[in-house]
Amino acid sequence: MIPAKFDYIKASSVSEAIGLLDKHGDEAKLLSGGHSLIPAMKLRLSRPEILIDISGISGMNSITEDGNEIVIGANCTHAAICNSDLINSDLNILAQTAKCIGDIQVRNRGTIGGSLAHADPAADYPAVVLACDANIVVEGKNGSRTIAATDFFLGIFTTSIAEDEIITTIRFPKVANGNYQKFFQSASRFAVVGVAVVKEGSGVKVGVTGVAGTPYRATAVENAYSGNSDAASHAIEGVEDELMSDHFADTTYRAHLAKVYVKKALEA
Amino acid sequence: METYIGKSVKRREDARFLKGAGKYTDDIKLPGMTQAAFVRSPYAHAKILSVDTSAAEKAEGVVAVYTGSDACGTYGVPCGWQVDFKDGETMREPLHPLLAKDKILHVGEAVAIVIAESLELARDAAELVNVKYDVLPAVTCPKKAMESGAPKVHDQWGDNAAFDWCIGNDRAEVEAALASAHHVTEMNYKNHRVAPNAIEPRSYIADYDVNADKWTLYTSTQNPHLVRLLMCAFALGIPEHKVRVVSYDVGGGFGSKIYHYTEEALLTWASKEIGRPIKWTSDRTEAFLTDAHGRDHIVHSKMGFDKDGKIVAHLTDEFCAMGAYLSTFAPAVPTYLHGTLFQGVYTTPLIHLNVTAPFTHTVPVDAYRGAGRPEATYLLERIVSKAAKEMNMDPAELRLKNFIAPFNGTTEPGYQTQVALQYDSGNYHASLKRGLEMLGYEDFRKEQAEARKNGKLLGVGISTYIEGCGIAPSAVVGSLGARAGLYEVGHVRVQPTGKVSVFTGSHSHGQGHETVFAQFAADKLGIPMDDIDIVHGDTDQVAFGMGTYGSRSLSVGGSAIIKSIEKVLEKGAKIAAHKLEAAEEDLEYAEGKWTVKGTDKSISFGDVSLTAYVPHDYPEGVEPGLDFSSFYDPTNFTYPFGTHIAVVEVCSDTGKVTVKRFVACDDVGNVMNPMIVDGQIHGGVVQGIGQALLEEVVYDGEGQMVTGSYMDYAMPRADDMPMIETDRTTTPCPHNPLGAKGAGEAGAIGSTPAVVNAVVDALAHMGVTDIQMPVTPQRVWKAMQN
Numbered sequence A: 001m002i003p004a005k006f007d008y009i010k011a012s013s014v015s016e017a018i019g020l021l022d023k024h025g026d027e028a029k030l031l032s033g034g035h036s037l038i039p040a041m042k043l044r045l046s047r048p049e050i051l052i053d054i055s056g057i058s059g060m061n062s063i064t065e066d067g068n069e070i071v072i073g074a075n076c077t078h079a080a081i082c083n084s085d086l087i088n089s090d091l092n093i094l095a096q097t098a099k100c101i102g103d104i105q106v107r108n109r110g111t112i113g114g115s116l117a118h119a120d121p122a123a124d125y126p127a128v129v130l131a132c133d134a135n136i137v138v139e140g141k142n143g144s145r146t147i148a149a150t151d152f153f154l155g156i157f158t159t160s161i162a163e164d165e166i167i168t169t170i171r172f173p174k175v176a177n178g179n180y181q182k183f184f185q186s187a188s189r190f191a192v193v194g195v196a197v198v199k200e201g202s203g204v205k206v207g208v209t210g211v212a213g214t215p216y217r218a219t220a221v222e223n224a225y226s227g228n229s230d231a232a233s234h235a236i237e238g239v240e241d242e243l244m245s246d247h248f249a250d251t252t253y254r255a256h257l258a259k260v261y262v263k264k265a266l267e268a
Numbered sequence B: 001m002e003t004y005i006g007k008s009v010k011r012r013e014d015a016r017f018l019k020g021a022g023k024y025t026d027d028i029k030l031p032g033m034t035q036a037a038f039v040r041s042p043y044a045h046a047k048i049l050s051v052d053t054s055a056a057e058k059a060e061g062v063v064a065v066y067t068g069s070d071a072c073g074t075y076g077v078p079c080g081w082q083v084d085f086k087d088g089e090t091m092r093e094p095l096h097p098l099l100a101k102d103k104i105l106h107v108g109e110a111v112a113i114v115i116a117e118s119l120e121l122a123r124d125a126a127e128l129v130n131v132k133y134d135v136l137p138a139v140t141c142p143k144k145a146m147e148s149g150a151p152k153v154h155d156q157w158g159d160n161a162a163f164d165w166c167i168g169n170d171r172a173e174v175e176a177a178l179a180s181a182h183h184v185t186e187m188n189y190k191n192h193r194v195a196p197n198a199i200e201p202r203s204y205i206a207d208y209d210v211n212a213d214k215w216t217l218y219t220s221t222q223n224p225h226l227v228r229l230l231m232c233a234f235a236l237g238i239p240e241h242k243v244r245v246v247s248y249d250v251g252g253g254f255g256s257k258i259y260h261y262t263e264e265a266l267l268t269w270a271s272k273e274i275g276r277p278i279k280w281t282s283d284r285t286e287a288f289l290t291d292a293h294g295r296d297h298i299v300h301s302k303m304g305f306d307k308d309g310k311i312v313a314h315l316t317d318e319f320c321a322m323g324a325y326l327s328t329f330a331p332a333v334p335t336y337l338h339g340t341l342f343q344g345v346y347t348t349p350l351i352h353l354n355v356t357a358p359f360t361h362t363v364p365v366d367a368y369r370g371a372g373r374p375e376a377t378y379l380l381e382r383i384v385s386k387a388a389k390e391m392n393m394d395p396a397e398l399r400l401k402n403f404i405a406p407f408n409g410t411t412e413p414g415y416q417t418q419v420a421l422q423y424d425s426g427n428y429h430a431s432l433k434r435g436l437e438m439l440g441y442e443d444f445r446k447e448q449a450e451a452r453k454n455g456k457l458l459g460v461g462i463s464t465y466i467e468g469c470g471i472a473p474s475a476v477v478g479s480l481g482a483r484a485g486l487y488e489v490g491h492v493r494v495q496p497t498g499k500v501s502v503f504t505g506s507h508s509h510g511q512g513h514e515t516v517f518a519q520f521a522a523d524k525l526g527i528p529m530d531d532i533d534i535v536h537g538d539t540d541q542v543a544f545g546m547g548t549y550g551s552r553s554l555s556v557g558g559s560a561i562i563k564s565i566e567k568v569l570e571k572g573a574k575i576a577a578h579k580l581e582a583a584e585e586d587l588e589y590a591e592g593k594w595t596v597k598g599t600d601k602s603i604s605f606g607d608v609s610l611t612a613y614v615p616h617d618y619p620e621g622v623e624p625g626l627d628f629s630s631f632y633d634p635t636n637f638t639y640p641f642g643t644h645i646a647v648v649e650v651c652s653d654t655g656k657v658t659v660k661r662f663v664a665c666d667d668v669g670n671v672m673n674p675m676i677v678d679g680q681i682h683g684g685v686v687q688g689i690g691q692a693l694l695e696e697v698v699y700d701g702e703g704q705m706v707t708g709s710y711m712d713y714a715m716p717r718a719d720d721m722p723m724i725e726t727d728r729t730t731t732p733c734p735h736n737p738l739g740a741k742g743a744g745e746a747g748a749i750g751s752t753p754a755v756v757n758a759v760v761d762a763l764a765h766m767g768v769t770d771i772q773m774p775v776t777p778q779r780v781w782k783a784m785q786n
């Protein structure tokens, strides 16, 4: 459990971090909470030569209100999200989600930006950013751009962030009626299935993580929704061929759990 | 005068443990110490084509690199128990090399050791060792290993069997009784493989001192003297008196630290080669890949009943994995620690167990908390409960009907089983009755029926276990294949000031020996606990020892100390009689002083101690000093027993099991410290529930371990557990001076079948009769679908 040798630079601004990323290319990696990257480095599955620590960049860990949006700095820890009054009142679904990530130590170190960038197929936030139609704001050497959550996740550990880009903030619309339901993997306590449901008027938005290699919007459920939970039977429509499988949940069981948890979230 | 036996005295050792001030092997830093890293095989079965160490040798900070082609490659660690084939063929015993030379037989097997100035440099250099493999097909299932055409683990033998074995009555007789039985219940399942997961990983430092020509091995072990003996006499052939094995605090073992491991011998050998100390501490993944595992039995069993529900016969065939090599006690586990418990607590008149023990391309399997007895208990307690369902009887009633009648082992004889052993004392009825009362069994059945109407799935599971502890009478185990005696050493050294050091071969790895041993020694000597120090874990201080496992420390190690205390008091009485100018027969010893009966003339333990060391006015013919050592060899095993009852709720949507209540009524004989016994029971129960619900080592078809970290191997956590409700019945052991039976493994033995019985009970109305462990949500949900 000793990582390969690496250099370490602590960046003090976003532009400095971008400059360093640009300079070192794929030899470098950003370090935020380190709770996905460091374990991978200790197993020598990941061996960056340079770590650019962004955790000290000022302004990247604020939680603010901007009209009808809540703007969350990428460096906000899961604990900060759990404890934010603003999030608890106007984006409660995100606080619910953050509370079921890992344990206290993990929540005190791990960040929302790091989790989204890492794109673990069993991570929790992806379901919520999808269901909320959040926007992920990234900045690179060519300036900043906004990526819709639905365009963000491309596959297992793969996102649409470019190599020289860094997530700076995540912009969530306020959500009055939403909830997150999670079936925990018994060893890691990541999500075997995680379902976020946001209800708006007579409609519903459903984000699902853990089930397919890429987290997805369960549009078939959304289209079939008519105010009750019957639509849950459509939970895996469109991802039938991408279901994940392991010794805790094979594809049959995972598909079943997806339906059970969509139902649960629709009924909550 | 304060007495201590039976009181929940707080653990002395906790002061240092809770402050993070324990002294574990990895805490030790010696001057000039180097660090080792291993190059381990990523394949389960492969030919080693070449090992190129040239780049590693040149890497920064590297002191030495050794492979199987070096001298160490000819050495191997021995097996401590021999079980020959039924037809007389000698047990097949392959060399278990310190480093693999030609062939890899399990994932994680070491190919090379890299020794460097720091751990970081050792790890970096280890990556530079270039090994070329020719990967071969692997077999990890003990049953498949015996199929014709299975990949062979050791080429030199015709098939993969290490040995086969049977116990009990004549097979034909048992089969005939089953054929004519009124009802026969069958079970086919796997008692799956689990990893021991001590919180402190294995850690070793070897230090050769060239001037003294002596080795010191610091090791995290349950068994310092046995490690020294096996390493000196068998693995390396170095003189035992030139080797000191030290084991300070040990952070758990659960069996996995009983054995002598290849890394211990290799580091010891290499430290002389390089003339410097070498440390190696396993990381968690290495622990999964290389610590001896537990269980891994494939079981086919039939139990026959007459029309009244009395058991008439029990026949079982098992395939029990040994892994790639024979670990220290491995052959004893599925045989003498397992088959000998097939009587259970029942009067079954005919029993036969047949065991085939194959090699597999996996890490070796050896004793893991309970070692063979949990596997026996799981079978007996599941099959009896399954039979009760099939015969439409209450599982408690069926048990009561078949129990051996109470016997105390003193005025009533012990119970002779069909499987070699004679139970010491037991009262199984009282235990079950108390367990049912603690639970409120009748009320629960009503609650369950009510819950079922509302679609809620509640179940109750009973397990009434017995186990064999206090291991063991040397002559008996010797006749059964043990290559060592299983006595224990207790040495009591009274200092001139009347303070006492007790040296014990029972080496604590977290149990609390320093507290419990001082408790009873203080009572027996009539002095305060604070005047007694317990010393263990150092071969230079303790004369000899067989270590801590098999719930033997108190019953065997404690008895050895009692023997020495008796010798101290006997000699003390001679000195006291002389000083008091009285006859020895006229003295009585109580509260730390000898008193002339019927007078107020007395002399204290302290004054007698001082006299023994300043023998100016001293009895003729008596040697100075007050210092005695004893070996205690038990006359029988001890047989703790008890009742565990689990109540579970199954989620009908997901199959997830929640243990709502857990009742444990254990009989561990006389109890020295109730708090420590409760702690042992709690820990054991959690491990047993862990096996039932969560833990499983999974190897894939190529022999890769899928569960090599806590991301994939599910350890039980506090919120997976119910409150554990404990109580006890007390049936003293009739054959040791403390009347103690042992409590270390009981929890892990009794709990597993209770939980699975409860899950099956919750789903019985759906036609579910069995579910493979661990009963994960997926397995339970699938069982509900069929």
Ligand SMILES: Cc1cc2nc3c(=O)[nH]c(=O)nc-3n(C[C@H](O)[C@H](O)[C@H](O)COP(=O)(O)OP(=O)(O)OC[C@H]3O[C@@H](n4cnc5c(N)ncnc54)[C@H](O)[C@@H]3O)c2cc1C
Pocket: A029, A030, A031, A032, A033, A034, A035, A036, A037, A038, A039, A054, A074, A075, A100, A101, A102, A103, A106, A109, A110, A111, A112, A113, A114, A115, A116, A117, A118, A120, A122, A123, A124, A125, A161, A165, A166, A167, A168, A188, A189, A190, A191
């Ligand atoms: C024991 C344990 C349990 C856990 N349980 C859960 C769980 O239940 N659910 C769950 O969802 N997660 C869980 N996690 C993961 C945890 O949430 C991580 O903190 C998170 O996934 C990564 O965030 P981080 O800040 O630690 O990122 P880091 O580990 O620092 O980085 C992760 C990756 O993101 C990149 N990165 C970091 N910040 C940025 C940024 N601003 N812009 C672009 N790229 C960036 C890094 O370069 C790296 O590639 C667990 C982790 C542990 C160790």
